[in-house]
Amino acid sequence: AQTVTQSQPEMSVQEAETVTLSCTYDTSENNYYLFWYKQPPSRQMILVIRQEAYKQQNATENRFSVNFQKAAKSFSLKISDSQLGDTAMYFCAFRGQGGSEKLVFGKGTKLTVNP
Amino acid sequence: SAVISQKPSRDICQRGTSLTIQCQVDSQVTMMFWYRQQPGQSLTLIATANQGSEATYESGFVIDKFPISRPNLTFSTLTVSNMSPEDSSIYLCSAGGRVSTEAFFGQGTRLTVV
Numbered sequence: 001a002q003t004v005t006q007s008q009p010e011m012s013v014q015e016a017e018t019v020t021l022s023c024t025y026d027t028s029e030n031n032y033y034l035f036w037y038k039q040p041p042s043r044q045m046i047l048v049i050r051q052e053a054y055k056q057q058n059a060t061e062n063r064f065s066v067n068f069q070k071a072a073k074s075f076s077l078k079i080s081d082s083q084l085g086d087t088a089m090y091f092c093a094f095r096g097q098g099g100s101e102k103l104v105f106g107k108g109t110k111l112t113v114n115p
Numbered sequence: 116s117a118v119i120s121q122k123p124s125r126d127i128c129q130r131g132t133s134l135t136i137q138c139q140v141d142s143q144v145t146m147m148f149w150y151r152q153q154p155g156q157s158l159t160l161i162a163t164a165n166q167g168s169e170a171t172y173e174s175g176f177v178i179d180k181f182p183i184s185r186p187n188l189t190f191s192t193l194t195v196s197n198m199s200p201e202d203s204s205i206y207l208c209s210a211g212g213r214v215s216t217e218a219f220f221g222q223g224t225r226l227t228v229v
Contacts, residue, residue: 035217043205045158045220091157095218101146101211103218107157 006106021077023092031097040088121221135194138208143188152205164191198228
């Protein structure tokens with residue numbers, strides 16, 4: 001079974017600075033998808049960024065980028081120019097290629113952006 | 116993309132009663148899922164809601180406690196039965212199409228059992 005590990009329960013960063021959230025995973029599959037979701041106090045799960053395992057290029061979405069290391073099974077999220085609105089829980093998630101399309105989530109990292 | 120409407124958004128229920136949560140998607144989707152998020156915790160999959168057949172439950176979750184219906188490709192319900200305070204959680208509906216790699220989420224239902 002796949003597992004996702006987020007080793008940082010809480011992190012904080014000053015506004016406008018850069019922060020990196022860590023995620024590692026374990027799988028025997030070769031093709032899969034990885035995601036970072038953001039959950040603000042409103043509870044709404046918001047997709048931040050996704051990465052297809054067969055793509056070597058790291059995904060980027062504006063201020064958000066990932067460092068995907070397939071051999072190391074590592075998938076970290078970098079947030080540049082942090083904003084107060086980035087304060088939220090961040091969940092790393094894994095989805096396999098075939099069969100069920102369910103997501104396996106890490107335990108989450110609580111990020112606080114300080115003014 | 117898909118927009119998911121989930122209701123109720125929150126409820127306070129007496130122990131021993133049942134609550135049914137509804138999930139409506141604005142487009143036809145292949146897969147629908149129900150997750151539980153206990154206070155301060157991550158999301159745990161309860162079951163996959165299958166259209167026209169019985170839901171597929173994850174280990175630790177049973178149909179008698181969490182009956183699920185999915186009468187069509189855009190709608191599903193989750194019932195939390197015979198509730199106890201341990202059932203106090205956020206319950207989230209999720210949906211996605213088979214060709215899409217992204218899962219969309221409803222806004223969640225915050226359930227408190229007293």
